[in-house]
Amino acid sequence: MIDWNPLLLTFKLAMITTLLLLIISIPIAYWLAYTRSKTKPVIETLVSMPLVLPPTVIGFYMLVAFSPANAFGNWLDNWLGLRLVFSFEGLVLGSLIYSLPFMVHPIQAGFANLSPSLKNASYVLGKSKFTTLRKVLLPNIKPSLITGIILAFAHTIGEFGVVLMIGGNLSGKTRVASIAIYDEVEAMNYSAANTYSMILFGITFLILLIVYLINGGYFKRSHYND
Amino acid sequence: MEVTSKDLITMIELDFQKILKSSSGEMILNVKLDIEQGKLVTLYGKSGAGKTTLFLILAGLLSPEKGFVKVGNEIWTDRAKNIQLAAQKRNVGFVFQEYALFPNMTVRENLVFALGKGQSEKIVDQLVEIIDLGQLQDRNPVTLSGGQKQRVALARALVKKPGILLLDEPLSALDHEMRTKLQSYILEVHNEFKLTTILISHDVSEIIRLSDFLVEMDHGKIIRQGLPSDIFTNDRVNAKFQFTGEVIKMVKQDFIVIVTVLIGKDLVKVIANDKEAENLRVGDRVMIASKAFNPIIHKII
Numbered sequence: 002m003i004d005w006n007p008l009l010l011t012f013k014l015a016m017i018t019t020l021l022l023l024i025i026s027i028p029i030a031y032w033l034a035y036t037r038s039k040t041k042p043v044i045e046t047l048v049s050m051p052l053v054l055p056p057t058v059i060g061f062y063m064l065v066a067f068s069p070a071n072a073f074g075n076w077l078d079n080w081l082g083l084r085l086v087f088s089f090e091g092l093v094l095g096s097l098i099y100s101l102p103f104m105v106h107p108i109q110a111g112f113a114n115l116s117p118s119l120k121n122a123s124y125v126l127g128k129s130k131f132t133t134l135r136k137v138l139l140p141n142i143k144p145s146l147i148t149g150i151i152l153a154f155a156h157t158i159g160e161f162g163v164v165l166m167i168g169g170n171l172s173g174k175t176r177v178a179s180i181a182i183y184d185e186v187e188a189m190n191y192s193a194a195n196t197y198s199m200i201l202f203g204i205t206f207l208i209l210l211i212v213y214l215i216n217g218g219y220f221k222r223s224h225y226n227d
Numbered sequence: 228m229e230v231t232s233k234d235l236i237t238m239i240e241l242d243f244q245k246i247l248k249s250s251s252g253e254m255i256l257n258v259k260l261d262i263e264q265g266k267l268v269t270l271y272g273k274s275g276a277g278k279t280t281l282f283l284i285l286a287g288l289l290s291p292e293k294g295f296v297k298v299g300n301e302i303w304t305d306r307a308k309n310i311q312l313a314a315q316k317r318n319v320g321f322v323f324q325e326y327a328l329f330p331n332m333t334v335r336e337n338l339v340f341a342l343g344k345g346q347s348e349k350i351v352d353q354l355v356e357i358i359d360l361g362q363l364q365d366r367n368p369v370t371l372s373g374g375q376k377q378r379v380a381l382a383r384a385l386v387k388k389p390g391i392l393l394l395d396e397p398l399s400a401l402d403h404e405m406r407t408k409l410q411s412y413i414l415e416v417h418n419e420f421k422l423t424t425i426l427i428s429h430d431v432s433e434i435i436r437l438s439d440f441l442v443e444m445d446h447g448k449i450i451r452q453g454l455p456s457d458i459f460t461n462d463r464v465n466a467k468f469q470f471t472g473e474v475i476k477m478v479k480q481d482f483i484v485i486v487t488v489l490i491g492k493d494l495v496k497v498i499a500n501d502k503e504a505e506n507l508r509v510g511d512r513v514m515i516a517s518k519a520f521n522p523i524i525h526k527i528i
Contacts, residue, residue, distance in 0.1 A: 068368075116325060116327065117328065118325055118327035119326075119327050120321040121283075121286075121288050121314075121321070121323070121327070122321065122323060122327035122329075122383075123329075123340075124288065124314040124315055124316055125286055125287075125288070125315075125317075125319060125321040125384075126341045126383070126386075126387060127315045127316070127318070127341075127343055127387060128315065128340075128341065129315065135327075136340065137329055137331070137371075140331035141329070141330055141331050
């Protein structure tokens with residue numbers, strides 16, 4: 002029988018990460034979609050970096066930054082009681098950065114594909130930017146929101162490098178499923194590794210299938226205003 | 228005391244410049260225009276002349292580089308004093324060219340959304356009545372025809388009881404019958420709500436029927452303004468003065484043929500000679516242009 006903890010931990014991590022990402026990504030995507038600021042390319046690049054950077058690089062720098070051995074990590078530790086290396090909180094932060102583009106990109110595309118007159122019409126009707134976002138823009142980019150949620154969730158389940166660097170391999174604390182698989186293989190325990198792998202395979206397949214069924218494509222836009 | 232045109236209140240004063248960048252290069256929109264209260268004014272001109280941009284600036288959705296927008300005693304925009312009243316606070320109703328109905332709300336929800344804080348829903352019922360939306364209230368905008376969407380957009384723009392109504396080519400996408408119907412809705416609400424209405428239109432018959440005043444724009448500048456009938460008749464007694472319509476009837480008399488043409492809602496009789504009439508059939512779309520004193524008639528399709 003396998004240890005179910007790594008799987009539970011994986012889904013707990015994926016759920017918390019996805020929820021936080023949704024909250025963080027809506028304002029970022031909104032800003033990126035509508036800004037005319039010259040800093041936009043820089044912010045856009047930073048958001049997209051995790052797509053191309055080896056996860057170990059992100060993990061490595063986070064490990065260095067948050068280690069209590071240096072100033073910033075020490076400050077976090079002393080003042081906020083927050084130790085981000087080899088802890089679940091650290092995993093969440095790492096996952097947030099690692100999966101950020103998968104949440105921001107679909108939402109940004111959703112905003113950009115909405116006709117600007119929807120926003121303008123709402124403003125002319127006297128509605129604030131926030132009301133317009135809540136009542137007009139977000140309800141009309143639901144497919145993009147769903148795509149973002151599911152991709153970020155699935156991507157967090159699949160992460161390995163960041164988690165290994167910053168979280169290590171502490172049973173019940175930071176040993177997520179992908180690490181557990183690696184661990185079992187190292188220990189020549191192929192049948193347990195296979196069970197974990199099969200479960201992850203099945204679940205991620207289902208998740209992606211749902212995305213395709215709902216949207217008919219990764220970043221399919223909503224065709225309301227054509 | 229006799230009311231002369233000088234006593235009429237100037238409702239809207241526009242005097243601004245804005246640089247527009249488009250695929251065909253830069254253009255300076257340079258507008259100096261006064262619009263009197265209660266008038267129905269049409270902006271006329273080629274696409275790309277800057278008409279929609281003028282609307283966006285008046286509504287506060289864009290801001291000009293220089294100049295001001297004054298409405299009544301209020302300054303809405305003044306670049307020199309760095310004043311830019313938010314679009315939300317301007318007393319404007321805007322019907323967008325592509326309707327811009329909210330697809331996530333039903334027709335009624337679209338209208339209710341437009342209510343101000345604490346405003347009674349009575350106005351919604353009143354507009355539903357005037358603009359005949361009773362049957363459509365629970366429909367989703369996506370399922371409506373062009374004319375129906377346009378009516379909903381018109382009603383929604385009026386919910387907050389604006390003083391100024393901006394209509395961006397409201398009728399261009401509609402067929403003839405729908406057009407005339409909507410024209411009467413527009414006239415009705417214009418009078419009923421005592422609006423100052425500005426309309427963008429390309430249709431000469433529509434302009435003559437609806438508007439009190441015409442402003443013609445080209446390449447970002449106002450090139451002409453005046454009474455529509457003056458501009459379209461006096462100024463244009465050349466081949467450019469033209470109407471299009473449909474041949475309804477053709478009666479041959481000796482050497483000539485009397486062709487009856489439906490232009491907008493009006494029937495016009497035009498005399499054509501045998502040769503001109505040869506390739507004309509009832510139902511043809513034709514152009515009638517004035518050359519010197521005689522209208523000439525051309526088949527256009």
